[in-house]
Amino acid sequence: KALDVIVVGSCMTDLVSQAPRLPKAGETIHGHKFFIGFGGKGANQCVQAARLGAESAMVCKVNHKSQWLTIVTSSISSTFYQTSNAATGAASIIVNDAGENAIVIVAGANMLLNTEDLKDIQASLSRAKVLVCQLEISPQTSLKAMCMAQESGVKTIFNPAPAIEFLDEEFYKVSDVFCCNESEAELLTGCPVSTVDEAEHAGQNLLARGCGAVIITLGPQGCVVLQAKESTSKHIPTEAVKAVDTTGAGDSFIGALAFYMAYYPTVPLEEMARRANRVAAVSVQTMGTQISFPFKKHLPSALF
Ligand code: RIB
Ligand code: NA
Numbered sequence: 394k395a396l397d398v399i400v401v402g403s404c405m406t407d408l409v410s411q412a413p414r415l416p417k418a419g420e421t422i423h424g425h426k427f428f429i430g431f432g433g434k435g436a437n438q439c440v441q442a443a444r445l446g447a448e449s450a451m452v453c454k455v456n457h458k459s460q461w462l463t464i465v466t467s468s469i470s471s472t473f474y475q476t477s478n479a480a481t482g483a484a485s486i487i488v489n490d491a492g493e494n495a496i497v498i499v500a501g502a503n504m505l506l507n508t509e510d511l512k513d514i515q516a517s518l519s520r521a522k523v524l525v526c527q528l529e530i531s532p533q534t535s536l537k538a539m540c541m542a543q544e545s546g547v548k549t550i551f552n553p554a555p556a557i558e559f560l561d562e563e564f565y566k567v568s569d570v571f572c573c574n575e576s577e578a579e580l581l582t583g584c585p586v587s588t589v590d591e592a593e594h595a596g597q598n599l600l601a602r603g604c605g606a607v608i609i610t611l612g613p614q615g616c617v618v619l620q621a622k623e624s625t626s627k628h629i630p631t632e633a634v635k636a637v638d639t640t641g642a643g644d645s646f647i648g649a650l651a652f653y654m655a656y657y658p659t660v661p662l663e664e665m666a667r668r669a670n671r672v673a674a675v676s677v678q679t680m681g682t683q684i685s686f687p688f689k690k691h692l693p694s695a696l697f
Pocket of ligand 1: 405406407431432433434437483484496498529640641642644682
C-alpha cells in the first residue's frame with residue numbers, strides 16, 4: 394500500500410500534570426490531575442493525518458521495550474526503527490487552568506535516528522505525497538529526509554519545533570511549506586510576533602530565505618499564510634473556542650495540513666490552512682495531545 398504521508402520525527406511519552414498555574418523556579422505547587430499519554434511532535438502530526446484518513450507512516454526511534462510499538466502501529470501504518478540502548482523520549486508537561494503549557498523534553502532514543510536509517514525508507518519516501526519533519530530528532534536527519542523528498546518531487550512540510558536560533562539555511566530551501574508558531578518565528582527572525590501585522594512581517598523575512606510558503610500559527614488569532622509565488626500574505630482567522638489544553642494544537646494543525654496537501658492538492662493553501670485551523674480548534678477543547686485529536690467522522694463534511 395502506498396504511504397502518502399510520511400513523518401520522519403519524534404515519539405515521546407507525555408507525563409502531564411494539570412495545575413492552576415505554572416510553578417515558579419524553586420516552587421512546589423499542588424496540581425489536580427496527572428496522566429500519561431502518547432506524544433512527540435512527529436507522532437502527533439502523523440496520528441492527526443491518519444485520523445483524517447491519510448495512509449501515513451512514522452519513521453522514528455524508541456526503546457525496544459516501548460509500548461509505542463503496539464500503540465502506534467495500531468493507528469498508523471508504521472515503519473519503526475528500534476534501539477535498545479536509549480530510553481524512549483519523554484516530555485514533562487504542565488498545563489495551567491488557561492490551557493497554556495510549559496514542556497521539557499528529553500529526546501533520548503529520538504536523537505539516535507540517523508541518516509543511515511533513512512536508506513531503508515528511500516523507496517517508500519520517493520513514492521509518498523508529503524513528508525513532514527520537525528526538530529525533536531537530530532537536525533541532520535531531518536534535513537537529509539527533506540532533501541531526499543525534494544529530489545523525488547515529494548512535497549515537504551517543515552515544522553522548526555522546538556526552535557533553535559541558528560537553523561541551517563538549507564532547511565528553508567527544501568521546505569515547500571515552512572510552518573511554525575509565534576515564538577518559533579520570533580526566535581528565528583529576532584522580530585516580535587504577537588500581532589497579525591508582526592506575523593506577516595516575520596513571515597516575509599522567513600519566505601525570503603527560500604521556502605515555497607510560510608505559515609505562522611497564532612493560536613486564537615488563526616494564522617498567516619505567505620506564498621513565494623503570490624507575494625501576498627493572507628491572515629486566516631479562526632473561530633473562538635474555550636481552550637482546555639492547547640498542547641499539540643500546532644501538531645494537529647500540521648497533521649491536518651499534511652492530509653490536505655496529500656489528498657486535496659488543488660485546494661488553495663489558504664483554504665487548507667482555514668480547514669486545518671478548524672481541526673486544531675477541536676483538539677484544544679479536550680485534555681491531552683493525541684487523545685484529543687479529532688477523527689474524520691467527528692468533523693463537518695465541509696472540511697473534506
Ligand atoms: O507539541 C506537543 C508535543 O511536544 C508533546 O506531545 C510533547 O511530547 C512535546 O514533544
Ligand atoms: Na488537547
